[in-house]
Amino acid sequence: MSFWRRREESLVVGAAGLALFLAAFLPLAWTFIEAAAADPPALRRGLAALKAARPWILLGRSLTLAAAATALALLLGVPLGLLLGKTEVWGRRLALALQALPMSLPPFLLGLGWFYLFGAQGFVGSEASRRILFSELGAVLVLGLAFAPVASSLTALGLWGVDAALEEAARVVAGPVRVAVRILLPAAWPAVALAALIVFTLAFSELGVPMFLRVEVYPAAVFARLGGMDFAIAEAGFLTIPLWLVAIVLLGIERSLFRRRSFAVAGLRGRSAAPLPLGRLRFPAAACCWLATLLLLAPILSLAARAGRGGGFSAANQWLWPSLANSLILGCAAASLLAVVGAVLGHAAARRRPGEKILDGLAALAFLAPAALLGVGLTAIWNRPPTRFIYGGPAILVLGFLARYSIVAIRSFAAVLAQFSRDLEDTAAAFGAGYLRRFLGIVLPANFRGLAAAWILAFVFCWRDLETAVLFYPAGWEPLTVKIFTLEANAPEAVVAALSVAQAAATALVLALGFLVWRRKAPW
Amino acid sequence: MKMRMAILLLSFGAGFWCVSGCDRGGPRVVVYTSVDQVFSEPIFRAFEKRSGIAVKAVFDTEEAKSTGVLNRLIAEGGNPQADVFWSGDPVRPLLLIQRGLVEAYAAPNARNIPAAFKSADGSWTGLAARARVLLANTRLVPADQMPRSIRDLADPRWRGQAAMARPLFGTTTMHVAALFSVWGEEKARAFLNDLKANQIRLAGSNGEVKRLVAAGEAAFGLTDTDDANEALREGAPVRVIYPDQEGLGALIVPTAAVLLKNGPNLENGKKLIDFLLSKEVEKALAESAAHMPLQPGVAVPPGVSAIDTLKAMPVDYARLAEQMERIQPWLREWAGL
Structure with missing residues (x-):
């Protein structure tokens, strides 16, 4: 075996790691290096900022807000995921698909939809509803409902991954409620x-909704210093x-909880053939599910109504197309790069290769770091004459997305691989197949759906992104979210509402296409 | 296998080439602007049509108004990407001038702009101006109790019912800096503390102030003429008041065109500035955004005041630039961030 062949895996994983290092670590570290080199008093001011009480108060408030929004999202999303993922509720797949829409829009747009509904002059608004909306409680409700579909979708996918044999065995001796509570949910x-x-x-790092609802949060304090x-x-x-520090604590919790267990995020295991029968509860359960789905879609419907009322759809035409094309090109390019990096690093993570924890941790830190800070660092690192072809064009945004969302692609593909036996790879290795041959010939084809799911997830995150792109998108490459x-x-409210609806409609189209691809077998 | 690898690598190479350089070719000009996109983008489209030069623009968001692209221009200073900065106010360009990032350009069309609204050496040239105004909801504020001064924002009668944008970004920072400049440090700080004590509602932007007032969620607020005009166009029950016409005067905020040093398309940048300073653009901005023309002889549409009919606050824009930088940390503290 040649020297290069023996080191194929190290080289490929190293290249993916280097991409992540260049896109995420260098720009974030630059903040400190450049500030220290250029202006030592600035470091003292930085330390002083950290010593003041106010940032810690804001941090506490942000943590509380994120915890409350998470609780609400789980309270609504988990039962919904259970009912839609495992029972005989009418139209459950359609309901799940519809819930993907609010999940793939920037929460700020959903906040705008709620404002058109519950603002003082909203469709069903009053002074009381306005007061609730523009408060901490309002921010919790908007964010909790915006992210509830994340909980419902992951719960449903997790339930689809439960061993069918286990479920069938439980059904022989127990009723549907007991099966759900004692077997499926655990x-x-x-x-x-x-x-x-x-x-x-997501709730902790959200900037748009709290700023819109005039709730002071920690990310706004960081943004105020950069803006x-x-x-x-x-x-x-x-x-x-x-x-x-918060990210490290979250990572610690996550690793201690999940590292020894695998779970499905792409529905790869065999499903139980029959959904759980609900008997007399079928109608009320279906009504609850569809009411909840309607609640999650309410801000989008409100945006559509606002757009229709003011002739927004025809007026939005002149603003829509270039930005829509930009979003599509950027989303596709970034998702493809993310899928490649995610597949390589996800494979390394699933197979516990050396250094995978460091790269995974770096990706997680970049996900939680303020996007504005990442943008400043990317400008400083990449805006140089030799790299002008990157900074001056959309490639810089693709790099930004790689930094910010690589964790999504890495984790989703790693989760898929956790359920894929490594026997095939080991056998191929025993017959002399190198890393690249095993990876391209076995791992990717056998996990094509997982790869497609990672691509779709990465695309959705890039597509809905606002914070990363807003401060450093290249001239002429404004994405639709930033334009809105x-x-x-x-701009007139009706136009903004119409553009938001267009973003939702395009999301639906892309998700539908993605779903069609996801259902196919590997093309090679 | 080798074929597959080659196809894969070629696909990624093509993809990367596409995203790194697919918009090259043809004459172009790169402009960063903090003038609201809804008004500035149609101007750029008109320039493209007229000149055949493609305009690649970066627009500032309302929340980071003026300062987002300004900070980016400073960060890109060593390797400029933009040719022109069309600022929503004349103060931010002065910060670029202080850092040596601006190329003086005495545009032929600048000849008739009043001296107060341009620099003598052509470093910046003002055009289409806004004013800072009070916007009142006529359903909530009786006609005989309309606010007349920005001091009314601190009047206990309107406790919790007045609004202004958070003074960390945009024209609101400039307005506050102007007050620090005209009133002095102590009086200005006391006024801001009075605003806080009066539970003034801090919005994310001037546009949001407009929305709050138009929706009846605030009785009145401090905003810009273009936002106020938007509320009028939407048929909201509002009235626009130019504040302090018997006293301090209203703050006038001209937009400003600046040519950037070492920009990649310098000559096209000059052409764009010439176009921005034309009467045609001033007229278009007066009609679309209620901006007051600075060129003489441009007709003012109904509802837009002519610049010479207003009592303007006496400010030196160059001093405001220094003032704004200096008071920023205090303002952040005041805003609770």
């Missing part, structure tokens, strides 16, 4: 816990330290 708890972690992270006149990078960098966010301030 078996699917890693998926539920993962949903809790994702929702908590303000004095451009206090060092202070922003120091204020990121507590965020990373920018126009929202001054």
